[in-house]
Amino acid sequence: MRCFEKLVAALACALLVGVAAPAAAAPGDPPAGTAPAAKKEEADAGAPEAEKKKRPERDANTCLTCHRTLTDKKLRVVAEEYEHSVHRDERIGCVACHKGNPLDPTVQSHDKTAGFVVRPTHQQMSAICGGCHEDPTFVRRFNARLGVDQRKLYDLSRHGKIAGAGDQNSPTCTSCHGSHAVLPVDSPNALANRRQVKDLCAKCHADKEYMKPYGLPTAQTEKWQKSVHGKAFAEGHEKAPTCTGCHSPHAGTLPGTATVAALCDRCHQDERDLFLKSPHSRAFRKLGLADCVPCHGEHDVGRSSWLSGMTPDSSCSKCHAKDEKPRKVAEEVARILNDIEAEEHGVSVAVTEARREGLLVPDASYALDRLRTSKIRLIATVHTLDVRQLTDDANQAKSVANEARDIIGRARRDRQLERRGYFAAIGAASLLFVLLLLKSIQLARRRRRSEP
Amino acid sequence: MASVARKWLADRTGSSALLERMRARQIQKNSVVHYIGAMLVFLFLLEVASGILLLLPYRPDPAHAHASLTAIVGRLPYGALVRGIHAWASHFFVALLVAHLSITLLLRRFKEPNELVWWSGLLLLAVGIGLAFTGSILPWSQNAYLQARVSSEMIGQGPLFGPWLKHLLRGGEHVSPWTLNHAFGFHTGVLPAATTMIIGMHVVFVQRRAKAPEGPTIPAHPDFTLRVAALATFLLVVIVSLATFAPIPLGSPADLREVITGEVRPPWYFLFLHELLRAAPPRLLGLESPKFILGALSVVAAFAFALPFIDRRGSRITMFVGAVFIVLVVLLTGHALL
Numbered sequence: 001m002r003c004f005e006k007l008v009a010a011l012a013c014a015l016l017v018g019v020a021a022p023a024a025a026a027p028g029d030p031p032a033g034t035a036p037a038a039k040k041e042e043a044d045a046g047a048p049e050a051e052k053k054k055r056p057e058r059d060a061n062t063c064l065t066c067h068r069t070l071t072d073k074k075l076r077v078v079a080e081e082y083e084h085s086v087h088r089d090e091r092i093g094c095v096a097c098h099k100g101n102p103l104d105p106t107v108q109s110h111d112k113t114a115g116f117v118v119r120p121t122h123q124q125m126s127a128i129c130g131g132c133h134e135d136p137t138f139v140r141r142f143n144a145r146l147g148v149d150q151r152k153l154y155d156l157s158r159h160g161k162i163a164g165a166g167d168q169n170s171p172t173c174t175s176c177h178g179s180h181a182v183l184p185v186d187s188p189n190a191l192a193n194r195r196q197v198k199d200l201c202a203k204c205h206a207d208k209e210y211m212k213p214y215g216l217p218t219a220q221t222e223k224w225q226k227s228v229h230g231k232a233f234a235e236g237h238e239k240a241p242t243c244t245g246c247h248s249p250h251a252g253t254l255p256g257t258a259t260v261a262a263l264c265d266r267c268h269q270d271e272r273d274l275f276l277k278s279p280h281s282r283a284f285r286k287l288g289l290a291d292c293v294p295c296h297g298e299h300d301v302g303r304s305s306w307l308s309g310m311t312p313d314s315s316c317s318k319c320h321a322k323d324e325k326p327r328k329v330a331e332e333v334a335r336i337l338n339d340i341e342a343e344e345h346g347v348s349v350a351v352t353e354a355r356r357e358g359l360l361v362p363d364a365s366y367a368l369d370r371l372r373t374s375k376i377r378l379i380a381t382v383h384t385l386d387v388r389q390l391t392d393d394a395n396q397a398k399s400v401a402n403e404a405r406d407i408i409g410r411a412r413r414d415r416q417l418e419r420r421g422y423f424a425a426i427g428a429a430s431l432l433f434v435l436l437l438l439k440s441i442q443l444a445r446r447r448r449r450s451e452p
Numbered sequence: 453m454a455s456v457a458r459k460w461l462a463d464r465t466g467s468s469a470l471l472e473r474m475r476a477r478q479i480q481k482n483s484v485v486h487y488i489g490a491m492l493v494f495l496f497l498l499e500v501a502s503g504i505l506l507l508l509p510y511r512p513d514p515a516h517a518h519a520s521l522t523a524i525v526g527r528l529p530y531g532a533l534v535r536g537i538h539a540w541a542s543h544f545f546v547a548l549l550v551a552h553l554s555i556t557l558l559l560r561r562f563k564e565p566n567e568l569v570w571w572s573g574l575l576l577l578a579v580g581i582g583l584a585f586t587g588s589i590l591p592w593s594q595n596a597y598l599q600a601r602v603s604s605e606m607i608g609q610g611p612l613f614g615p616w617l618k619h620l621l622r623g624g625e626h627v628s629p630w631t632l633n634h635a636f637g638f639h640t641g642v643l644p645a646a647t648t649m650i651i652g653m654h655v656v657f658v659q660r661r662a663k664a665p666e667g668p669t670i671p672a673h674p675d676f677t678l679r680v681a682a683l684a685t686f687l688l689v690v691i692v693s694l695a696t697f698a699p700i701p702l703g704s705p706a707d708l709r710e711v712i713t714g715e716v717r718p719p720w721y722f723l724f725l726h727e728l729l730r731a732a733p734p735r736l737l738g739l740e741s742p743k744f745i746l747g748a749l750s751v752v753a754a755f756a757f758a759l760p761f762i763d764r765r766g767s768r769i770t771m772f773v774g775a776v777f778i779v780l781v782v783l784l785t786g787h788a789l790l
Binding site: 359421423425429443444 | 532674
């Protein structure tokens with residue numbers, strides 16, 4: 001028994017020496033003689049304490065500690081929303097916007113005299129956000145690609161101006177980006193995401209009551225949805241413009257875009273260049289009409305073939321109801337455009353059908369692509385109103401369409417020929433089978449006869 | 453003219469001597485096993501011929517495999533026919549192999565002096581299934597890719613060589629571009645060579661059997677060869693018709709990012725296993741059920757190999773047990789198919 005105790009004591013000594021040796025070797029340690037283990041513990045406890053003192057209010061968000069547990073839903077939800085926000089970072093915290101004293105874990109921290117803000121007014125809001133978002137060194141710590149001009153642009157915009165005038169119905173930063181659940185714009189759940197932004201704008205701009213004091217129209221979103229832009233967006237085209245495609249999200253007006261035509265120009269340069277060569281260009285200027293708008297409209301930008309021609313809804317008939325020569329041109333343009341749309345549709349259906357039949361016709365798909373390019377060029381050429389050029393282009397497009405049809409027809413004929421080959425092979429093999437069968441039956445009979 | 457040519461050829465190749473020997477040789481008259489065996493040789497030759505044709509335009513790499521097969525089927529003259537024949541004939545090959553062995557088992561022909569024939573037959577079944585399975589991966593369609601994943605996972609659950617075989621099939625720990633490379637190598641090199649050798653040995657073992665056939669007999673030539681030729685042409689008609697009227701679809705190209713939705717069905721010769729694995733509880737006798745089932749199957753395979761020693765005289769019990777096993781497998785496959 002005593003032997004066992006000795007062993008334990010020896011082991012304990014060995015352990016102590018083992019622990020003490022590396023600790024003693026470390027520089028800056030107290031001299032030998034003091035109990036090393038106890039000293040070490042003390043040092044461990046001391047270090048974070050010093051750290052905490054170096055960066056106050058950053059370490060722990062004491063606001064969340066209480067708000068997470070509150071029974072009042074309204075007060076709890078802010079904490080929950082904030083947890084998912086892009087601002088969830090100890091370097092920002094609740095105090096970044098609400099001020100107050102987060103080191104005081106009592107209700108005293110909500111002391112308004114100490115600067116606590118419950119609900120910032122619309123006038124204050126842009127200044128609060130700008131407090132961080134105008135500071136490039138601060139913003140760069142989180143997102144190096146984020147700009148710092150949002151507040152300046154916003155203050156220039158009509159949104160900013162009415163907010164500055166104290167209009168509590170005006171939109172501020174939080175109206176579009178959310179207050180506690182602020183998400184980056186490229187997040188799919190963000191209100192201001194490209195996918196959702198039309199609904200966000202419509203929330204105010206499609207509300208007749210809301211827009212009444214400002215004298216603004218309310219049908220823009222509806223019109224846009226019917227337009228080529230809206231349809232392209234609905235089909236999932238990445239580049240299709242939504243509200244923010246033309247209206248700057250913060251400034252309202254994009255730089256250098258005093259007129260609507262200048263906006264169209266940002267994507268449709270060729271059309272504009274061609275338009276400037278047309279008889280319309282001079283006439284519109286004389287009449288004081290905006291370049292693109294008289295024919296295309298603003299939010300309800302339509303398909304080219306809907307616009308042209310002399311039907312009651314067409315753009316041409318708006319001005320040229322009685323003129324003889326323009327009337328002819330309009331009808332010719334409409335005919336050419338309708339023709340090429342029909343051609344494109346026909347070839348596209350033919351290619352799809354061929355694929356469904358299992359025919360592989362990459363050359364026809366390639367021709368279809370070329371046809372589509374021709375169509376786009378033709379639509380651009382319409383802006384010059386040069387009927388001869390249009391007819392030439394249309395004929396060229398038609399020959400591409402015929403080429404595609406020929407390729408598909410040839411592939412189908414080849415397939416049929418191959419089928420015939422199969423039938424011939426099956427027939428020949430069947431015939432051979434019958435002959436061999438007859439021969440072996442004959443042989444069996446002969447054997448049976450010679451057997452007895 | 454024809455007789456002159458035949459004589460010229462016979463003088464140089466000794467084919468007349470071979471034919472004479474075949475004329476003298478007697479074969480059991482109505483033995484299904486012989487006819488199925490001959491059909492298997494024919495199907496193997498058909499597979500080799502069509503396979504070599506497919507080898508030229510096929511590209512064994514994940515980026516081009518499916519596209520090259522689409523081009524074979526869609527653009528090459530008679531490409532769809534060759535591919536159709538190759539695909540359909542492979543199903544017939546496996547099915548007839550199974551039938552060949554089942555009938556041998558039920559007729560108790562595994563016993564002395566047929567041990568070597570029986571073993572080479574069993575090996576041939578393994579290699580044949582391997583050929584069909586590696587071939588089904590080559591189109592690298594979504595389904596082929598998923599099958600490669602699921603079936604190799606299943607094989608990996610087997611005892612002893614299971615994990616090793618899985619590694620070999622996948623060409624690494626996971627299904628990757630190397631999987632396709634391995635499948636291609638096995639399908640066009642290793643396994644056809646193995647099949648050729650095993651078929652050769654199998655036929656030699658059959659020929660060299662000492663015992664004379666029982667019952668009524670016919671000469672190997674021209675009686676048997678004529679019937680085999682007739683049967684082979686009939687089979688060819690069936691296969692070409694199926695390739696024409698019931699083409700096996702290629703499926704969409706493999707998309708490795710796509711999430712597996714729904715059930716992945718293995719090829720029909722693995723369906724009974726799939727059905728068993730699906731129906732089994734998670735654990736059987738303290739083992740994970742896939743491990744247990746694959747282990748049990750391996751025991752059955754080992755039993756089949758050892759059968760000539762276990763049952764030297766070919767008792768009726770073996771026949772009965774074999775029949776029950778075959779019926780079970782057929783029922784499970786049928787249940788999975790319907």
